[in-house]
Amino acid sequence: MSNAATFDTRTETAIPVESPLAYSYRRSGAPQAGGPSRLQLRERAMLGHLILRGGAIVLDEAVRDVLGLNLPGQPQTLVQDASGERSIQWLSPDEWLVIVPGGEEFPLETKLREQLGSAHFAISDVSGGQTLIELSGEAARELLMKTVVYDVHPSHFPVGKGVTTVFAKATTILRRPSEDRWELVIRRSFADYCYRWLLDAGAEFGINVQQ
Amino acid sequence: MFYIYCPYCGEHREEEEFHPKGQAHLERPKEPEACSDEEWGDYLFFRDNPRGVHHEMWVHAVGCRKFFNVTRHTVSYEILETYKMGEQPSITADSQSQAREGAAVSQQEGVRA
Ligand SMILES: [Zn+2]
Numbered sequence: 517m518s519n520a521a522t523f524d525t526r527t528e529t530a531i532p533v534e535s536p537l538a539y540s541y542r543r544s545g546a547p548q549a550g551g552p553s554r555l556q557l558r559e560r561a562m563l564g565h566l567i568l569r570g571g572a573i574v575l576d577e578a579v580r581d582v583l584g585l586n587l588p589g590q591p592q593t594l595v596q597d598a599s600g601e602r603s604i605q606w607l608s609p610d611e612w613l614v615i616v617p618g619g620e621e622f623p624l625e626t627k628l629r630e631q632l633g634s635a636h637f638a639i640s641d642v643s644g645g646q647t648l649i650e651l652s653g654e655a656a657r658e659l660l661m662k663t664v665v666y667d668v669h670p671s672h673f674p675v676g677k678g679v680t681t682v683f684a685k686a687t688t689i690l691r692r693p694s695e696d697r698w699e700l701v702i703r704r705s706f707a708d709y710c711y712r713w714l715l716d717a718g719a720e721f722g723i724n725v726q727q
Numbered sequence: 728m729f730y731i732y733c734p735y736c737g738e739h740r741e742e743e744e745f746h747p748k749g750q751a752h753l754e755r756p757k758e759p760e761a762c763s764d765e766e767w768g769d770y771l772f773f774r775d776n777p778r779g780v781h782h783e784m785w786v787h788a789v790g791c792r793k794f795f796n797v798t799r800h801t802v803s804y805e806i807l808e809t810y811k812m813g814e815q816p817s818i819t820a821d822s823q824s825q826a827r828e829g830a831a832v833s834q835q836e837g838v839r840a
Contacts, residue, residue, distance in 0.1 A: 589739045591791075606792035610734050665741040678735075680790050682743050687789045 524622040533559035536647045536707035541727065544571035549722035553617065557714060558726040560648040565701075566614040567607075568628070569638030575612070578631040579604065582624065587612060593603055594678040594691050605678040606692060613689065613701070615648065621715060633677025647707060649700040649714070655721035657700050662717050664690055668698075684713045731785070734811045735793045748784040750774045750795045778802060780820040785809075 537559050568575055576587035588595045588606045602620075605613045616624055625639050651659065660668045666681040668672065668690075678691030686709055689701035697716040702710045715723060730739035735757045736816045756762050756770055763779065798807040798816045 592734065592821055611791075665743050682741070682789050 522625060525644060526619060536704035537711055538644055540708045540711040542594065544715060546727050547715060547723060549724045550693060553653060553722045553724035554677055555653040555659060555718050555721040555723045556726060557718065557723055558650045561619040563648055564616040564618055565643045565646055566621055567640040567642050568612045569610055570635065574632065574635045578628055582631055584629045592677050592679050594693065600693060601690060607680060626693060636661035646665055646701050646703050649702060651698045652696055658700060659718050659721065666690060683710060686710060731806060732809050733787045734792060734795050735791045736787065740790060743785060743791040746786050748786050751760065751782040751784045756794050777820065780818065780823050782816055794817045
C-alpha cells in the first residue's frame with residue numbers, strides 16, 4: 517500500500533454539488549427541437565474520472581484484477597465493460613483515463629492503490645475537473661466536422677477509438693463508444709464555452725438537449 | 728491543413744495540436760561548475776540556425792503531450808522525419824549532402840552512358 521494521502525471527494529455532508537454545466541443550463545437553457553431531431557446532446561454528469569499514470573504492464577495487471585478490463589495498450593483506443601458504464605482510454609504512452617459511475621471512483625482508487633503497492637504509479641481523481649457530454653443522432657458527425665480538427669470519418673474514426681484534440685478554441689477528449697454515439701470529455705473551465713458552441717453549431721440540425 | 732506524424736500517437740495529426748520547442752539534442756554540461764563562462768553561455772543561449780536540415784524538439788501539446796524530435800528542412804519547411812526522445816536522427820545534413828552528391832554522380836554517369 518502506498519503512503520499517498522487520499523480522501524473521498526463525495527462527502528456525507530449536504531453540500532450542494534453542481535455539474536460544470538449547471539451555470540450554462542441556467543444561462544443558455546436546454547433547447548428542445550419541436551419535431552424530430554437529428555441531434556441529441558446529453559450530459560453524463562457526476563461520473564467518476566480517474567487518471568492513471570505508470571508503466572503499462574504494471575497498471576494492466578492491477579486494472580484487470582480490480583476492474584476486470586484490459587488496459588488499452590494501443591494508442592487512441594478505448595475499452596469498455598459489457599454495460600458500457602466503465603471505460604478506460606489510452607491518453608499517452610503512460611497515461612490512461614478511467615471513467616466509472618459516480619461514487620465508484622474512490623473505492624476503485626483505493627483498491628488500485630492496494631493492488632499496485634509500492635510500484636511506480638500515480639492516480640489522480642479528476643472527477644470535479646471535467647464532465648462528459650454525449651452526442652447522438654445522424655447529424656452528430658456533421659456537428660463534429662465543424663468543431664474538431666480531427667478527421668471523424670468512420671474509416672478514420674471507428675468505434676473504440678478515442679483521441680485528445682482541438683475543439684473550436686479549446687481542447688477535448690473525443691471518443692466513439694458505439695456506432696451512433698460520440699462522447700466529449702471537456703474541462704470544467706471550458707464547459708460553458710463548449711456547451712454554447714455546441715448549441716450554436718447544432719442549431720441547424722435542431723439540437724435536442726436532454727437533461 | 729498541415730499534418731505532423733507523432734511517434735507516440737502513431738499517426739499524423741493536425742499542426743494545430745503541436746508546438747515547436749527549439750533545437751533538439753542539447754546536452755546539459757555534466758559539471759556546470761567546471762564550465763568556462765563561454766561554455767556555459769554557449770549551452771544556455773546559443774543555438775544553431777542552419778539553412779537546411781535542422782533537428783528540433785516539438786511537443787504534441789493537445790494530444791499525448793509528449794516531446795519528440797523532428798528533422799525539418801528550414802528552407803522548404805519539409806519534415807523529413809520524426810522520432811522519439813532518446814533516439815538519434817537517421818537523416819542529417821551530412822547524409823543529405825552525401826545523397827545529393829551520389830545523385831549528381833549517377834546523373835553524370837547517366838549522361839556519359
Ligand atoms: Zn502524440
